[in-house]
Amino acid sequence: xxxxxxxxxxxxxxxxxxxxxxxxxxxxxxxxxASGHAQDAPRPGRSARVVIVRDERALxxxxxxxxxxxxxxxxxxxxxxxxQKTANAAWLALVKPTDTVGLVPTPHMNPTxxxxxxxxxxxxxxxxxxxxxxxxxxxGIDLPTACTALIAMPALKAHWLTGIGTVLxxxxxxxxxxxxxxxxxxxxxxxxxxLPGVKGKTRLALVDALRPLCDKGPQPDPRYxxxxxxxxxxxxxxxxxxxxxxxxxxxxxxxxxxxxxxxPPPLCVSVADETFGLGTCRMSEIAIDKAGWAxxxxx
Amino acid sequence: MxxxxxxxxxxxxxxxxVRGQKTVRCMIGLATLSLLATCPHPAEGLxxxxxxxxxxxxxxxxxxxxxxxxxxxxxxxxxxxxxxxxRITEETIFDYMDGAGELYLAYRxxxxxxxxxxxxxxxxxTIKVELYWMETPDxxxxxxxxxxxxxxxxxxxxxxxxxxxxAVPSHDALYGGGLLRFWSxxxxxxxxxSRESPESRAQVLAIARSIVKERPSxxxxxxxxxxxxxxxGERLVLRPDRTCFFRSHYVLNSVYYLAPNDVLxxxxxxxxxxxxxxxxxxxxxPVRLIxxxxxxxDAAAAALRTFLKLYVPGPAGQVPAKPASAAANAExxxxxxxxxxxxxxxxxxAPGERDAKELASAALAALMHQ
Numbered sequence: 001x002x003x004x005x006x007x008x009x010x011x012x013x014x015x016x017x018x019x020x021x022x023x024x025x026x027x028x029x030x031x032x033x034a035s036g037h038a039q040d041a042p043r044p045g046r047s048a049r050v051v052i053v054r055d056e057r058a059l060x061x062x063x064x065x066x067x068x069x070x071x072x073x074x075x076x077x078x079x080x081x082x083x084q085k086t087a088n089a090a091w092l093a094l095v096k097p098t099d100t101v102g103l104v105p106t107p108h109m110n111p112t113x114x115x116x117x118x119x120x121x122x123x124x125x126x127x128x129x130x131x132x133x134x135x136x137x138x139x140g141i142d143l144p145t146a147c148t149a150l151i152a153m154p155a156l157k158a159h160w161l162t163g164i165g166t167v168l169x170x171x172x173x174x175x176x177x178x179x180x181x182x183x184x185x186x187x188x189x190x191x192x193x194x195l196p197g198v199k200g201k202t203r204l205a206l207v208d209a210l211r212p213l214c215d216k217g218p219q220p221d222p223r224y225x226x227x228x229x230x231x232x233x234x235x236x237x238x239x240x241x242x243x244x245x246x247x248x249x250x251x252x253x254x255x256x257x258x259x260x261x262x263x264p265p266p267l268c269v270s271v272a273d274e275t276f277g278l279g280t281c282r283m284s285e286i287a288i289d290k291a292g293w294a295x296x297x298x299x
Numbered sequence: 300m301x302x303x304x305x306x307x308x309x310x311x312x313x314x315x316x317v318r319g320q321k322t323v324r325c326m327i328g329l330a331t332l333s334l335l336a337t338c339p340h341p342a343e344g345l346x347x348x349x350x351x352x353x354x355x356x357x358x359x360x361x362x363x364x365x366x367x368x369x370x371x372x373x374x375x376x377x378x379x380x381x382x383x384x385x386r387i388t389e390e391t392i393f394d395y396m397d398g399a400g401e402l403y404l405a406y407r408x409x410x411x412x413x414x415x416x417x418x419x420x421x422x423x424x425t426i427k428v429e430l431y432w433m434e435t436p437d438x439x440x441x442x443x444x445x446x447x448x449x450x451x452x453x454x455x456x457x458x459x460x461x462x463x464x465x466a467v468p469s470h471d472a473l474y475g476g477g478l479l480r481f482w483s484x485x486x487x488x489x490x491x492x493s494r495e496s497p498e499s500r501a502q503v504l505a506i507a508r509s510i511v512k513e514r515p516s517x518x519x520x521x522x523x524x525x526x527x528x529x530x531x532g533e534r535l536v537l538r539p540d541r542t543c544f545f546r547s548h549y550v551l552n553s554v555y556y557l558a559p560n561d562v563l564x565x566x567x568x569x570x571x572x573x574x575x576x577x578x579x580x581x582x583x584x585p586v587r588l589i590x591x592x593x594x595x596x597d598a599a600a601a602a603l604r605t606f607l608k609l610y611v612p613g614p615a616g617q618v619p620a621k622p623a624s625a626a627a628n629a630e631x632x633x634x635x636x637x638x639x640x641x642x643x644x645x646x647x648x649a650p651g652e653r654d655a656k657e658l659a660s661a662a663l664a665a666l667m668h669q
Contacts, residue, residue: 008558008610009647010630062422062494109396160553161398179393182401183549184559216446219399222476222495223449264552264559 102137163266238279424494
């Protein structure tokens with residue numbers, strides 16, 4: 001897929017766009033029939049692992065966070081991502097105490113739960129990263145430039161201009177011109193991850209899926225929030241978005257009882273894979289490790 | 300006092316010299332709000348009922364003219380509002396809602412007033428009132444038409460005050476999950492409780508009822524919506540709850556992704572609609588119809604040329620000097636189009652050539668019919 005190619009609806013029907021994005025734009029049946037699933041065939045040497053940890057007690061009836069439960073979920077998540085046996089070992093596999101760690105949450109409009117940001121901060125301090133070396137790094141390009149490690153921490157949401165507004169979109173402010181990525185160029189959100197102050201620094205994509213938004217984001221419409229009570233994490237940012245996309249699409253189908261394509265399609269996910277090489281968007285290459293509450297996991 | 304000032308300076312018409320009036324309107328609106336802010340307001344003792352709180356309502360002007368007056372209660376149950384709104388303009392809307400401001404600018408946004416109602420107990424949450432003042436009622440209606448989901452609410456208690464319009468639901472207000480969205484003349488409103496409860500729902504509705512109470516009843520939806528064919532024989536049947544009025548490709552793409560850029564030459568002077576049809580029987584994919592009225596014949600012809608060049612490449616997309624009704628196969632589905640003068644109709648995802656051509660022709664004929 002060319003970086004500058006204008007992708008029309010016909011490209012989805014032809015199956016020239018990735019399967020996960022095609023299914024988001026057309027619905028599962030139409031996309032599968034058009035592409036013959038060729039765009040989801042596994043490629044040699046390509047794989048990713050995405051962890052989903054859920055707990056029914058993470059939110060109460062008022063949608064307030066139980067921080068003790070969240071702490072346990074976070075520990076379980078990083079252990080599963082890294083394969084380490086303890087949470088401390090897991091964090092130390094991701095960052096060093098000498099790192100300056102930038103936390104990059106969604107700042108406003110469906111913000112990342114502050115309890116999650118606090119939990120990560122506590123965990124980092126717990127493994128020896130000085131509090132002064134842990135920064136909120138959402139904003140201008142100078143913020144990631146000053147960091148040696150980044151943790152992307154967006155909230156899971158559909159976005160009315162870019163399809164999905166989660167991991168790949170989390171760094172949009174680093175571009176210095178975020179509105180430039182709200183039109184045709186939204187497909188190229190992945191290029192921001194290759195900016196000199198950003199490239200190679202992301203140690204973990206940690207998605208706040210406690211209460212995602214499956215339509216009309218970023219402006220909140222409570223009809224489209226639901227208590228998923230989960231964390232999604234991966235060292236592959238594209239895979240994390242691809243799995244989040246599956247969950248959003250499944251929720252949309254459940255809400256309407258029929259295919260409810262995501263519009264506009266989340267082109268940034270397939271372009272981040274095929275053009276920018278940031279990870280994989282092919283579900284055939286992604287191993288999903290699910291733990292905890294299993295009801296309506298949607299993936 | 301503010302209401303009197305506003306009424307004396309009512310502009311000539313909803314489309315007349317709107318931009319030129321902006322500065323004056325803004326100044327008067329702010330002056331009005333400053334005066335209102337000095338008035339004492341009761342701050343306690345109102346029950347949690349759906350009827351508007353009687354002792355606390357005050358007229359608030361969003362700009363100038365009777366069409367911009369609302370009555371916003373100072374208190375709604377335990378929630379008490381800020382005296383003055385946050386005024387959001389097109390220059391500041393991206394600070395207020397980065398990533399969502401384009402939606403409102405796409406509909407000819409004048410400004411937004413935001414009021415926050417807070418309660419003494421945190422568990423009750425807050426109620427946010429967003430009043431989007433638009434240039435015309437069509438723009439406010441368009442915002443509501445983005446999503447016809449939710450529970451229909453009759454804010455005036457008068458039933459449907461306008462003629463039944465088969466292409467769109469007759470609702471002026473929709474509620475769901477704590478959020479009430481409504482259309483009232485050139486005002487689009489969102490009243491949202493951060494925590495939904497029976498009590499917050501009652502007050503959200505009470506606030507909205509108070510807002511629309513003194514405002515004129517809504518007129519008809521945008522005229523172009525009266526030109527949407529309701530069915531094509533027994534083969535295609537319109538779904539009114541999927542009809543959207545729009546002026547921008549941002550909105551079009553959020554309803555039905557066509558292409559990344561503005562291939563239809565849309566803009567504030569274009570009236571356009573997209574509607575959805577269900578094929579007869581089961582299992583068929585929806586068929587879409589786009590209708591548009593352009594400010595000039597040249598603009599309509601240019602839009603068709605651009606669309607066909609991108610979407611129907613090859614001989615089928617060659618537009619003759621005088622555009623006519625035609626159709627082409629596009630990856631197994633059919634695209635149909637028909638254009639005349641300032642008018643354009645495009646059919647997408649039709650199951651056959653006949654459906655594509657006939658629906659496009661019927662849509663164009665309806666547009667031409669006065």
